[in-house]
Amino acid sequence: xxxxxxxxxxxxxxxxxxxxxxxxxxxxxAVVRARAVAVTSLDTVVEGVHFHRYTHSASDIGxxxxxxxxxxxxxxxxxPGEAYVGLALPRALSGAFAHELVEGMExxxxxxxxxxxxGDVVEAGRVSVSVSxxxxxxxxxxxxxxxxxxxGDIVGLTGPLGASGAGLLLLGGAxxxxxxxxxxxxxxxxxxxxxxxxxxxxxxxxxxxxxxxLSDGLASDAAHLTDMSGVALSVALAAxxxxxxxxxxxxxxxxxPLEIAVGAGEDYELLFTAPAGxxxxxxxxxxxxxxxxxVAEGTGLALEDERGEAVVLSGFEHL
Amino acid sequence: xxxxxxxxxxxxxxxxxxxxxxxxxxxxxAVVRARAVAVTSLDTVVEGVHFHRYTHSASDIGxxxxxxxxxxxxxxxxxPGEAYVGLALPRALSGAFAHELVEGMExxxxxxxxxxxxGDVVEAGRVSVSVSxxxxxxxxxxxxxxxxxxxGDIVGLTGPLGASGAGLLLLGGAxxxxxxxxxxxxxxxxxxxxxxxxxxxxxxxxxxxxxxxLSDGLASDAAHLTDMSGVALSVALAAxxxxxxxxxxxxxxxxxPLEIAVGAGEDYELLFTAPAGxxxxxxxxxxxxxxxxxVAEGTGLALEDERGEAVVLSGFEHL
Numbered sequence: 001x002x003x004x005x006x007x008x009x010x011x012x013x014x015x016x017x018x019x020x021x022x023x024x025x026x027x028x029x030a031v032v033r034a035r036a037v038a039v040t041s042l043d044t045v046v047e048g049v050h051f052h053r054y055t056h057s058a059s060d061i062g063x064x065x066x067x068x069x070x071x072x073x074x075x076x077x078x079x080p081g082e083a084y085v086g087l088a089l090p091r092a093l094s095g096a097f098a099h100e101l102v103e104g105m106e107x108x109x110x111x112x113x114x115x116x117x118x119g120d121v122v123e124a125g126r127v128s129v130s131v132s133x134x135x136x137x138x139x140x141x142x143x144x145x146x147x148x149x150x151x152g153d154i155v156g157l158t159g160p161l162g163a164s165g166a167g168l169l170l171l172g173g174a175x176x177x178x179x180x181x182x183x184x185x186x187x188x189x190x191x192x193x194x195x196x197x198x199x200x201x202x203x204x205x206x207x208x209x210x211x212x213x214l215s216d217g218l219a220s221d222a223a224h225l226t227d228m229s230g231v232a233l234s235v236a237l238a239a240x241x242x243x244x245x246x247x248x249x250x251x252x253x254x255x256x257p258l259e260i261a262v263g264a265g266e267d268y269e270l271l272f273t274a275p276a277g278x279x280x281x282x283x284x285x286x287x288x289x290x291x292x293x294x295v296a297e298g299t300g301l302a303l304e305d306e307r308g309e310a311v312v313l314s315g316f317e318h319l
Numbered sequence: 320x321x322x323x324x325x326x327x328x329x330x331x332x333x334x335x336x337x338x339x340x341x342x343x344x345x346x347x348x349a350v351v352r353a354r355a356v357a358v359t360s361l362d363t364v365v366e367g368v369h370f371h372r373y374t375h376s377a378s379d380i381g382x383x384x385x386x387x388x389x390x391x392x393x394x395x396x397x398x399p400g401e402a403y404v405g406l407a408l409p410r411a412l413s414g415a416f417a418h419e420l421v422e423g424m425e426x427x428x429x430x431x432x433x434x435x436x437x438g439d440v441v442e443a444g445r446v447s448v449s450v451s452x453x454x455x456x457x458x459x460x461x462x463x464x465x466x467x468x469x470x471g472d473i474v475g476l477t478g479p480l481g482a483s484g485a486g487l488l489l490l491g492g493a494x495x496x497x498x499x500x501x502x503x504x505x506x507x508x509x510x511x512x513x514x515x516x517x518x519x520x521x522x523x524x525x526x527x528x529x530x531x532x533l534s535d536g537l538a539s540d541a542a543h544l545t546d547m548s549g550v551a552l553s554v555a556l557a558a559x560x561x562x563x564x565x566x567x568x569x570x571x572x573x574x575x576p577l578e579i580a581v582g583a584g585e586d587y588e589l590l591f592t593a594p595a596g597x598x599x600x601x602x603x604x605x606x607x608x609x610x611x612x613x614v615a616e617g618t619g620l621a622l623e624d625e626r627g628e629a630v631v632l633s634g635f636e637h638l
Contacts, residue, residue, distance in 0.1 A: 004543075022356070022459050026466075026547050028391040028532060029360035031459055034353035037341070040436065041348035042403040042451055046443045072347040084361040086405070086449040117359065124365045130405040130449035132361055140341050140350055147345075213347060224323075228345050 003121045006095055010102050014109075014116045020081060020136075021115045030117040032082055035136040039143065041072035047127040055171040058097045059104030060191040065129035066105045068215060070112055070195035071268045075213035077144045077204020078135030080112050080197050085119035086130035093127070101129070104192075112197055144204040144211035149229035149273040153209055155293035156282065158199055158270045161218060162246035162257065163189035165264020169253045176252035182245040189243075193268045199286050203272055206285035211272040217265035223301045225271065232298030233273075237262070238306045239292040258311075262303065322440045325414055329421050333428075333435045339400060339455075340434045349436040351401055354455040358462065360391035366446040374490040377416045378423030379510040384448035385424045387534060389431055389514035390587045394532035396463045396523020397454030399516050401436040402428060404450055407443035420448070423511075431516055463523040463530035468548035468592035472528055474612035475601065477518055477589045480537060481565035481576065482508035484583020488572045495571035501564040508562075512587045518605050522591055525604035530591040536584035541612075542620045544590065551617030552592075556581070557625045558611040577630075581622065 011025045024030030045051060045065045056064065066083055073080060085105065089098060098121065109116050114133070137143055167190025170176070170183060178186075196213075203211060212225045218240065226233040242261045250257035273295055274282055283289060303311045330344045343349030364370060364384045375383065385402055392399060404424065408417060417440065428435050433452070456462055486509025489495070489502060497505075515532075522530060531544045537559065545552040561580045569576040592614055593601055602608060622630045 023464065026543070027464055028394040029358045029397070029454070031395070031462060032357045032359065033459075034355055034357045034455075036353055038351045038353045038357060038453070039348045040351065040401070040403055040451075040453065042405050042438050042449070044405040044407055044439060044441045044449065046407055046441050048444070049442050075347040076350070078348070082359070084359055084451050086361050086363040086451075088363055088365055088447060119361050120363060122363045122365050123368050124447060125367070125445050126443065128407060128443060128447065130361070130363065130451075132359075132403050132405075132449075132451035134357070134359065134453070135348070136353075140352075143350060145342065145346055224345070 006098055006121050010099065013102065014106055017113050017115045021117055024118050030082065032117060035138055037137040037140055039073055039076050039078035039135040039137060040132060041069055042130060042132040043069040044128060044130040053127065056191055058100035061127065061129060062101040062104030063108050063192040065131045066108050067193040067195050067268070069131040069133040070114065070197060071193065071213040071215065073133055073135035074195045074197045074200035075211050075270060076135070077142065077200045077211065078137050079201065080114045081134045081136045082115050082117040083109060084132040085116060087119065087121045088124035088128045089121065090125060090127065091123050112195060142204060144208050146210055146212050146225050146228035149210040149225060149231050149233065149295050151231060151295055151297045152276065153273040153295040154276050154279065154291055155233060155235065155295065156272050156274060157240065157290045157292050158196060158286065160241035160243035161214065161267050161269060162261035162264065163243035164193065164266035165260040166246040166249040167191065168264065169249050169255065174249055174253035176249040178245045178248050186245050186249065190266065193266060195268060196270055200270055202285040203270060203282065206282045207278040208272040208274045208282070211270055214267045214269050214271055215265055218262040218271065219303065220265070222271055226301045230299070232296045232300055233293060234302040234304055235293040237303055237311055239290065241290050325417055325440050329418065332421065333425055336432050336434045340436055343437050349401065351436060354457055356456040356459055358392055358395050358397040358454040358456060359451060360388055361449060361451040362388040363447060363449040372446065375510055377419035380446065380448060381420040381423030382427050382511040384450045385427050386512040386514050386587070388450040388452040389433065389516060390512065390532040390534065392452055392454035393514045393516045393519035394530050394589060396461065396519045396530065397456050398520065399431050399433045400453045400455045401434050402450055402452045404435060404438035404448065406438065406440045407447045408440065409444060409446065410442050431514060461523060463527050465529055465531050465544050465547035468529040468544060468550050468552065468614050470550060470614055470616045471595065472592040472614040473595050473598065473610055474552060474554065474614065475591050475593060476559065476609045476611050477515060477605065479560035479562035480533065480586050480588060481580035481583065482562035483512065483585040484579040485565040485568040486510065487583065488568050488574065493568050493572035495568040497564045497567050505564050505568065509585065512585060514587060515589055519589055521604040522589065522601065525601045526597040527591040527593045527601065530589055533586050533588050533590055534584055537581040537590065538622065539584070541590055545620045549618070551615045551619055552612060553621040553623055554612040555623055556630055558609065560609050
């Protein structure tokens with residue numbers, strides 16, 4: 001079978017990181033030496049929904065599929081482990097496409113200390129990639145969850161937002177006068193998201209009370225954290241860092257830069273809450289962070305302008 | 320987001336089996352208390368390739384997707400654990416379709432002591448389901464692999480073949496004079512394959528030297544086991560049990576019953592090798608098994624007729 005030959009040829013190009021992977025090449029399943037706690041997430045990216053073949057190379061698609069899955073492990077503060085890949089490809093695509101896709105994934109796996117330990121290849125009408133990732137921890141208490149935010153906590157963010165959304169606007173044809181290096185940076189951020197695994201582990205170890213990765217966008221993801229924790233959370237929009245070039249690209253596309261920054265998603269920065277007293281410990285562990293809000297008794301997420309008044313982001317559609 | 324509401328509503332209907340699942344509902348990832356060795360496999364089924372919506376109900380699709388993934392754990396002799404589900408659905412399908420699909424999966428999960436611990440739902444042009452399953456063992460040596468067959472071993476099989484292939488021929492319109500109960504049995508076998516988890520564990524514990532599940536068909540899968548073990552393997556076709564009704568359906572469809580039995584696949588019986596001296600121990604542990612061949616020095620798989628001459632299965636196409 002052509003699919004089995006392709007799998008064998010892919011397996012030969014995959015490295016093994018660490019000493020957990022016991023066996024799996026050519027087997028029914030992969031065998032991995034476990035630690036005490038397994039942390040697993042599965043994500044799927046689909047052609048025409050999460051990417052297009054005319055805007056993303058095969059390598060970009062592989063990178064994006066693995067990157068968005070690994071970001072869930074970053075948000076838990078887990079150590080990276082293994083990835084399992086379900087590749088659905090139209091018959092008309094050559095083996096070269098599959099190899100390039102897996103190479104893009106393998107490059108990120110190597111950078112993230114992850115072993116691509118198994119998977120399958122099937123025929124489908126459109127390209128889609130499902131990636132299941134498993135990370136590890138020594139105890140449940142080492143991990144960060146979405147439900148631990150408490151009244152009095154402050155709200156932190158690991159980096160500027162909007163780059164991925166601006167990159168998508170550029171792919172959609174927005175013509176903005178931004179320097180070539182900035183433009184490339186925005187496109188790369190959209191096409192090849194980098195999971196913040198080391199930062200996530202450092203934050204989980206430095207006393208964050210809740211954490212989530214920004215896949216859907218600050219507005220949506222902060223709301224999940226708020227709901228899961230049963231608290232009220234307010235974000236001072238003026239304190240939210242916006243990535244370089246986002247304003248110019250948004251305006252060129254006739255969009256509100258703030259809506260791109262807080263609504264477009266796929267930035268994969270980490271949003272977290274922590275006791276006010278942990279501020280220094282967190283900065284020492286995770287490097288530069290932005291403090292953008294606070295947690296109070298109550299329910300619901302409020303996005304506030306400089307006068308503390310609620311901002312309604314109308315007209316925003318998920319990109 | 321509608322997808323998130325759907326996920327929440329699905330999560331509410333899922334049970335938790337055993338005490339491994341620590342948390343995961345509403346989180347970035349599922350957290351599971353591990354045993355020493357994790358065994359993981361990911362499988363994808365795609366509409367138009369592995370099933371059609373006019374031949375498989377949503378419940379059948381869910382059952383089939385989970386069943387084929389769990390069968391890989393059965394072939395390793397692992398204890399079942401968790402499943403992670405990536406559901407890709409056309410926008411035109413209602414939430415009822417997704418719920419019915421997951422209910423079919425959950426019914427099998429309950430029967431197989433498996434917790435559906437996570438997953439996602441995305442939009443796609445056609446229905447596809449990726450399932451990653453993780454099973455557990457206390458030591459690598461407890462598991463069975465494909466590469467352990469040795470010269471002198473005998474070759475065993477857990478049950479009659481061809482039922483799934485005959486079921487597919489019936490779905491394709493074959494008109495065979497078989498009793499209604501037999502017909503229903505063949506259809507059910509194709510639509511709702513049952514992973515032999517308990518049998519696989521019993522066999523792994525009773526001294527099998529190599530094992531594989533019959534997903535592609537005896538001819539293909541025995542060849543993988545042969546190649547991985549670096550041995551020669553011969554199967555006496557006259558000794559291979561064929562399921563009731565297969566002959567009648569194959570002949571009605573103008574097909575060779577033997578080719579359906581050994582080539583059509585998706586029966587999910589287990590094929591294994593064992594030292595001749597383990598014959599009684601294996602029968603005691605796993606119940607009725609069929610001894611269908613032997614392992615010798617050399618390479619390659621031979622399918623032999625009653626005179627020991629090689630049979631070439633020409634004209635067979637994978638269904």
